[in-house]
Amino acid sequence: MVNKCCVYGCKSGYLTTGKKVSSFRFPFYDLELRKKWISFVNRRDWEPTTNSVICVLHFESKYIKDIRSEQELQRPSLIPTVTPCRKPPKQRVFQKDELTDFQLDDKISSLSDLTESRAPEGYTTYKRDNEYVIYYHMEFNDFPKFSKSIKIDDKLHVKLQCDGKNVPLPPWFTQGTNATLTKFGALLNFPKYHENVRKKSDNILDELQNLIYYKPDGHAHIPYSSEMIRFALLLRYTSAQAYRILTRSFPFPSMSTLSRYSKGSVDSVKVLGVMKENGEISTDQWRLVTISGGGARAASDFLSR
Template sequence: MPRKCCVPGCNSNYDSEIKKGGPVVSAFRFPKDEERKKLWLLAIPRKDFSPTANSVVCMKHFSEDDIIRYDLYKTKDGTTQQLLLMCPKLKEDALPRIFPNLPKYLTKEKSVVRNDPQERKKKVFNRTAAAIDNFLKADIIQSFENVKNDFASKVESVSKWHVIMKNSELFFYTLSVDYDNGSDEGEHLYIVNSVKLDQNMRLKVVIKGNELSSHELKWILPYDLKLSRWSQLKNILSRYHKFEEINCKSDQSQFELYLQKCRNYLEKCCEMAEIHDYEHKRQLEIVFDQVSQLTLKKRRYSPATILFSFIMFSYSPSAYKFLRNYLLLPHKRYLQMLSSSFNISPDNESNKTKYYFSCAALARLGIDVCGRPPYRFLGAVASSYSTAC
């Protein structure tokens, strides 16, 4: 027969309960250790009670975490397994605390042991640091092949882009239809924005025909525009797919766009002219500088233009004034200020070096300062601008 619980108000294992079909409840003997036994007696609300060797307290009066229900054992292969005990056991420091059929105040739930706040903070910090560390590790792109194989799963915003994959390049691009392109052939499909990644991991971002400079991409990429993290690619693709509303362009922005394109093409022409030693590269340089002035909000003349203006002005201030009607050139006061700052003049012996330097620079523009300036050249530039304007 299971032993009856000695706690007042508890009917566990009483005949009347078992007859009614009540369950047999595991029960525990009092501890042999006198100190522990005293603590049990203090905990149980029963006056003048002296437990015998058969007195028991049923498991209803113990917190779940004071009860041992499983035995742990190691298998041959070294893994730990749990074995359900037929008779649950109590932990060494277990105390009866729960008395369901007695006034509530007699039940004293086990207090939760709180960790030291500093320790808790440290744990939270370590967890966060580990999460960041894991994120950063997973964010690193190993190689170009890595991008090619995994971009579809790693970058959600890629679904808004078209993709072309080549052996050594990966292109992302967006398309739109131009209904108002001024051509007789009607609307046509064109690439709005594109992002190109080469096998050296260098990114090239072109928005509406303009390649973004490293300055414009410094918010996300290093100066060399090299991609090293998935988060960089995610951010770039999610930010630049939005620039699609090209059909809403006003006339003004369309004009500025064409002008900017013109400047970009001229810049490329100048670079190529230098490489291939194009016979009109000097003239091209002047044209490029003029178009640049039209696209800049604040005038910033190239050294070539400044030297050209300086010599032109020193030959004939009135001719220079006439030229300024057709070309974007510095104001005469700026040239006078330069002249006084550097004291450049062919008559000044002490500044011969500076003067010769100026002459050498001007020679690059095709101007012979020792003889008569080639007015035909200047006239050609001026007239071409006058008709264009």
């Protein structure tokens, strides 16, 4: 049976309140203290019984003394602690190292690696036994022609042609590689280089168009580009008569100007240096002509080819 507080108006201990609190029995052993408790109950002509109690809500904390020992207060609770079940850790998925696979797939070790399936986009493959592989691109206008081609020999050395003419290897390929094809990434970059070479050829036509309206001040020489000089020398030493006819309609360098170039009156070594910086000739070609081939005279002969 739950004891109910006997103080007038207090509802603690009643089921309707839903609140259970501690309570204290009347101190019958102390008459003066007992009178004070009866007075606090505030009921007329009321006397407590042995079951009468006053709940803890009517006492200040300083008057409540915990009779439990310090050891009992520090004793751990006997109620078991419920530990929630921990979910098992997810299995870690380790991604495969793709860099190693990419490097192996990109590597070219021998001519046998250069198959038709690895040809640059738009290029056809021609392979001759174990001697060389040619990737070429054909254009069809009035007649089919080989517009761009890449030839790789059994030593993985590369030669490039554009519109039937040999073109120098790009600097990004010759520097640090000994002009040897060791990666498919480099092979796939050659088509873009071919396009840049063809655009430079178109620049000669633009330069001729601009030179028609060029009027030099005084005796200043016409500022021909290195590409124009090389092209003019090629035409002049192919057919001098045809070149004279061309100079009547187009502002090509005169025969006397080309003669000075071919005799070395201009600094041919500097001209080759500029061509190397512009990527028109490879570093290997520049070194072969200017260092190993006899200096200015060899450079002049090279320009006149």
